[in-house]
Amino acid sequence: ANMKLILIFSALIGASLCLETFVGHQVLRIKTKNEKEVKQLQLLESLEHLELDFWINPSASALPVDVRIPAVSVQSVKAFLESQGIEYSILIEDLQDVLDKEKQDMAESAQRQRSSSSFDFGAYHTLDDINNELDLLASEYSFVEKIQIGESYEKRPLYVLKFSTGGSNRPAIWLDAGIHSREWVTQASALWIANKIASDYGTDASITSLLDKMDLFLLPVANPDGFVYTHTWNRMWRKTRSKIPGSICVGVDPNRNWDAGFGGPGASNKPCSDSYHGPSANSEVEVKSVVDFIKNHGNFKAFLTLHSYSQLLMYPYGYKCTRPDDYAELESLGRAAASSIQSLYGTTFQVGTICKTIYQASGGSIDWSYDNGIKYSFAFELRDTGRYGFLLPANQIIPAAKETWLGLKKIMEHVRD
C-alpha cells in the first residue's frame, strides 16, 4: 500500500506550483476509523511536494483530520482516500471564495466602523440616516439590538434600540423621543444618548451598573410619518399622518391619544386641531404599538419621554390637576434631575406636574404609564424657551443632549437603586 501511494503521488511532483491565490483549493475533513488509516495519512503528510496543508494533523486521537489541498492535487487525493476506504467530507469547496468574502466583510466592517463613529450627532438627520445609525450601533455593540415593535400608519417600521447585557426580562426603562415630529432636538438628542450609553458601557461606572441590572428600551422616532412630513412638506407638523374618517384634515395628536382621561379637558375633538385626541384612545398605531409592547413586557419601572420646547421636567398628572400618590418622591427626584441638568451649562428646567406647569392635557403618555403601574414617569421639554423654539440651531443639539442626559441619568440611577 505504501508503494502504491508513492507511485501515485510521485507523478504529481512536477505539477506543484507556487500559487499566490487559493483558487480551486479544497479543505477536506477526514475521519479515520483505525490506526492503519492514521498511518496512511501520516505518510501522505510526509510527501512534501504535494504541499498538503494540514489544519489538524493526523494523530491517534478522535479528532478529525482537516487538510487543505492545492487545486492540482484535489482529484488525486480524493481518489486515493476512496481507494483506501477512508471517509472524508468537503469542508470548503473553494478556499479563494471564502477568502474573497472575508475580505469584503472586513472592508464593509471597517467602513461601518468609520461611519458609526463619524455620524454627526451635532446635526439634524433624515429618517433614513437615523435608521442607518441605529443599525450601526446595533452591529457595533453586542448588547445593543434593534427591534421593531410595530409600524406607523404609513407602514414605516417603529424601531426600538434594546440595551441589554443579559438576564431574562430584566426590570426595564423606557425612553422615547419625537412623538411630536416637529420637536427635532428630541430625535437628535435620542441618537446622541443612544451612542453615549453604548460607548460608555464598561467604562462609566453608573451606566455599567445600570445596564448590569436593568434593560433600556429607546424609541428615537416615535412618530416617523410626522417626522418625514416635517422634512418634506411642513416643518411645523406635530401630529401623526392618519386619515380621519369624515374630515379633510389629517393626523391625531399622539400625546392626547393615550388611555388616560382620554377625551377630557386639554384635548380637542376637532380633527383639524393640532391637539386633536383622535376618534378613540389608542386609535393611533404609533401609540398602540408602544402600549402593547410595554404591556407584553410587563416589567417596566420607568417611562421617560422627550419633547421640546420650554425647559420643563414634569410628572403626572396632566389629565387632572390633583397630585399623584407618589408626588413627594417624584417632585424630589424631578428637582434632583433638574439640578443635574443645570450643573452643566446653567440651563434651568422648571419642575412640576403637567397640569400645573404647562396646562391641563388629557390622554398623555406619562399619565397612562403612571396609572399602569410605572411609577417613575417623567416628561421632559428640552431647550429652548422660545427664542428659536422648534427651530433650535443644530449647534445646540449636543449641549441639549448632554444636559438632558444628566437629568435622565439621575432618574435612572434612582430607579436602579
Add this chain to the structure above:
Amino acid sequence: ELPPSHFPAGRAAAVAVGYLRYLRGGPGRGLELRALRRARRQDIDDVGHKYCLELELEDVLDKGRTVSCTAEVLYHLGSKSTAPDVQVTVQGELRSTEEADKEFYNRIRSLEKELVAENIPDSHGNVPPELEPIHLLAWAASGYVTWQNSTENTKFHLAQVKHVKQVKRSDEDLQFDYVLLLHEMVSQEVIPWELSVLWHPQRGARVSRERRQPGHA
C-alpha cells in the same frame, strides 16, 4: 401669590415680555425672559385679573447682563377682543444699539433691490448673519401681536419668519411686510400672521397692520 413655575404666572410674564420686546426691541436688540422671580394675582370685580410680576430680562445679543423689571398685566374680564393692559418698568440700562441700528439702516437703504427672504430660521435653526437683524425685528414685532392677542388661556411665541419683503418708502422709515408663524402653546397651533412693520433708528419699531392670515385651516 403665585408659584413662578406654574403656567398662569408664566403666561402673564410672556405678555409683559412681548410688550417690552416690542417697545424696546429691534434689529439690534432681542429681549427675552431670563427668570420670573415673583408673581401675584389680584381679581378685580367687574374688571378682570391683574398680575403683578417681578422679572429678569436679558438682551440675547448681550447675554452677560440682566435687567430687572416690574410689570402689571391686566386681562379684561370676559373680553376676547380687548388687549390686556400692560405696564412695565425697567430698572437698569440695556446695551446701546445706536451703532448697530445705524449700520443696519444704511445697509438696507443702500440695497438696490428690495430685500426678500423666507424661512428664518431655516429648518435646521440657521439664520444667515446678514438676516439676523431682520429676525430680531420680526421678534420685536411679534411682541406686539402677542400683547394684542393674549388671554389667560394663550401663550404665543414666534416660531419662524415665513416670509419677509421690504417695501420701499418715500419717507425715512424702513418698511418690512412679514408673514410670521406664531406658535400658540395652549392649543399647539402654528398660526400664520401677516404684519407690516415700520422701523427707524430713532423712532423704533411700529406695527402698522396686522392680521391672522385669512383662509388658514
